Amino acid sequence: MGNKLVKMIERQALRYGDREAYRFCWRKEGEWLPTSWEEFRVQIDVAGRALCAMGLKPGERIAICSPNTPQVLITEFGAFRNRAAAIPVYSGSSQEQFDFIAANGNARIIFVGDKGQYPLAYSFWKTHPAQLLRIVVFKNVDLELQPDDDISISWDDFVRTGIHASEQVRYEVEQRAMSGQPDDLATLIYTSGTTGEPKGVEITHANYDAAVEAHFKILHTVTDSDLSMSFLPMSHILEKAWCYFCLSRGIRIAVNYDPRIIQDTIHHVHPNLMCCVPRFWEKVYVAVRSKLSGMNRLQCVMVSHALRIGHRRNLHYRRLGLKVPRLLEMRYRFWDRRLFAVVKRNIGIPNPNMFPTAGAPLSDCIAEFFLSIGIDIKIGYGLSETTATVSCFPDVGYEIGTVGVPLPGLDVKISDEGEILVKGPTVTRGYYKNAEANAQAFTPDGYFRTGDAGYLTPSGALVLTERIKDLFKTANGKYIAPQALESHLAENKYIDEVAVIGEGRKYVSALIVPNFPNLRRWADSHHISYADTAELLASPKVQDFMMSCVEENQQRFAPYERIKRIALLPHHFSVMNGEVTNTLKVRRPVVAKRYAAEIESMYPQE
Known part of the structure; x- marks a missing residue:
């Protein structure tokens, strides 16, 4: 029978042949290199054979922890050909997060992007040596394997394994690919969650099939002449499902490796489709x-x-x-x-x-x-x-x-x-x-x-x-929806990030990360002297000005909903520290604990 995702790239290769399927660039000043649908099909076939040769069995899982690269798609589709599933792991995960996901999901082979993620996989292997078959590193630049590491190989070695796979392995992969069922697990994606421990969400092939079909029915303006930029992490369900939809429509994908240079990348590529937060x-x-x-x-x-x-x-x-x-x-x-x-x-x-x-x-x-x-x-x-x-x-x-x-x-x-x-x-x-x-x-x-x-x-x-978990009630019994306040404050050019506070308090307050370039320009134009960021934020004039910015953008809210006091933070909320999710949603319990002193300073009478 076979699943639609398994057959999709092969079908598109027959239809489009040497036409571009995706393009990619490793470096900021590098060249964007296209890959055709036929080349993409071959890459997936080779990956499928390599996974089988390494011992991956139907029903098992691989984990992928990497910045966006075409190899993410290649290994996922290679896993699908083996009736195996993929576990996407955010590339900026902490060791604790990585270990929980890899262990809970029982990942048998782990793929990592580069030297930034390799230590996560290596450390996991040291504590779970019997679980892993292999670690595969996509990009080896400036990477030195640990002296006792005998489980990790490069992407090139992985590819060679697939190219030189035996006829028995090739036959086995084809049998697996043809025997796939709609209820086979395709993705085990762990919720980043704003509260609590991550949970592994089971997404089946049938789920993806239904999602693609539903989007066919409503997205009438997209065609196979479009170019989509893969900007959000491929570990996020929105980007992953969108990539699958694009591939199903024959839409070219430009894979953005480093989200920090997205503005440069967009100007090089000029996409007309892109998923955003x-x-x-x-x-x-x-x-x-x-x-x-x-x-x-x-x-x-x-x-x-x-x-x-x-x-x-x-x-x-x-x-x-x-x-x-x-x-x-x-x-x-x-x-x-x-x-x-x-x-x-x-x-x-x-x-x-x-x-x-x-x-x-x-x-x-x-x-x-x-x-x-x-x-x-x-x-x-x-x-x-x-x-x-x-x-x-x-x-x-x-x-x-x-x-x-x-x-x-x-x-x-x-x-x-x-x-x-x-x-x-x-x-x-x-x-x-x-x-x-x-x-x-x-x-x-x-x-x-x-x-x-x-x-x-x-x-x-x-x-x-x-x-619902974000709603909180003040000491006066009034319910506050913090995201509504935060999204409106984001309109102000002097405000970069906001976390609204007030659970059980007499009034609403906020932790605010200013837009520092704009704030410094304002301070310079008003002849406010400062030696560093801390001194800038400590200035009473700056604090009054930032409060006036808040007032300007919260007039539509009821008096009890409005922010009465603010604390200015010298740095952005961190994904690595767990203060925000990988889609930049505030993890309020973490923020409340980490900035307890700043929060208490906004409630001096309590």
């Missing part, structure tokens, strides 16, 4: 608005007029599927050539198609700005447990302030307690070896409890209000 658009918005604010008065008036034209054309007409009046279209095209196209080129996306965006709330103001200038941000909502997407903006008729409409085939309802419940073919069958979590995760009639609060509009669009 809201933080990306928040930073771009702040940069664009900062540049626009430096214009003279006449230019500012013209920009405001252009944005009103763009808003009217794209949100009042195009959004609703209505014909744009001829004069309005002419005005829009005028401003598109003279302003909007310039902004898009400066971002690095001169010919944008659409940009799926999920993982956290994005303020309506930022969304409307980009939609007005012709960048189609397709806001959605999903979880690892739902194979990414639960809902997303349709091409026509989306409602600002919502996270779109549920995918075809999904049944979404709201519980009496206000929790979003989901049932359908993309929903996980459960957590790996975790009966207690499974009992809590599903209702008696089979709906998955998302843990998110929300409601459905009369038109059927889903509104996400807050992560």
Whole structure:
């Protein structure tokens, strides 16, 4: 029989042959090298044979801990040919996180990206020598293996193993590939989680098949002439499911190795598709608005007029599927050539198609700005447990302030307690070896409890209000939704990161990481002297100014919801330290513990 994902690359190779399937560049100044569909097929066949030759059996798992590289896809599809599953591990994981995932998932072969992840795998092997068959390193530059390491090999050696595999191994892999079943486990992905220990979410081939089919039905503007940038970690379900969808449509993928240089990469590649988290658009918005604010008065008036034209054309007409009046279209095209196209080129996306965006709330103001200038941000909502997407903006008729409409085939309802419940073919069958979590995760009639609060509009669009575990109650008995505050504060060009505080307190406060380049420029223009960052943040004038920025962006909230005091932090929240997830969502218990002194300083009377 065989599974669709197993057959997909072979089918696309027959269709597209020598046409580009993906491109990749190891170094910032390096050359982007394309790989054809036929070459991609061969790479996967070789990987499948190498895994079999190393002793991997059907039903077992490999783990992949690496920055984004084509080898991630090659090894995953190679595992699928063996009816084995892949465990994606975030490349910035701590040793404790890595050990838990690799041990809990019983990874038999571990693939690591480079010298940054090799120590994780090596240390795990030292404590679990009987579990591992091999460690494979994708990139060996500047890497020195430990003297006693006799289990690790290079990617080149791995490839040679597959090339020289025996006829028996080749036959065995083909038999495995043809015998795959829809309920075979494809991915065991561990939730990063804002609270508690990670749980292994089981995603089957049937889950991916249903997700791809549902996206076929709603994404009408994408074609095989598009180019998608793989920017989010491939260890994240949104990027992984999106890559599989792109491959199923014959869409080329540019694999971005280092997320820190994404702005350079975008300007080299010019993708017209890319999965994003809201933080990306928040930073771009702040940069664009900062540049626009430096214009003279006449230019500012013209920009405001252009944005009103763009808003009217794209949100009042195009959004609703209505014909744009001829004069309005002419005005829009005028401003598109003279302003909007310039902004898009400066971002690095001169010919944008659409940009799926999920993982956290994005303020309506930022969304409307980009939609007005012709960048189609397709806001959605999903979880690892739902194979990414639960809902997303349709091409026509989306409602600002919502996270779109549920995918075809999904049944979404709201519980009496206000929790979003989901049932359908993309929903996980459960957590790996975790009966207690499974009992809590599903209702008696089979709906998955998302843990998110929300409601459905009369038109059927889903509104996400807050992560239920993030809601907190002040000492006055008022419930606060911190993410709503945080997403609005992100609109301010002087604010980079925020963690709203207030559980059991008399009022709401916030830990704030300023946008330091913008704040330093402001301080210099106001003749505030400082020797270092600590002295800058200690300045009463700076503290008053940052509080005024908060006040400016929280006027729409009720008085009891507003932030009364702030503490300025000299550094960003860290993924490595567990303060945020790999999609930059705040882990509130960790932050509350780590910054306890700063928090207490905001409540001097308690």
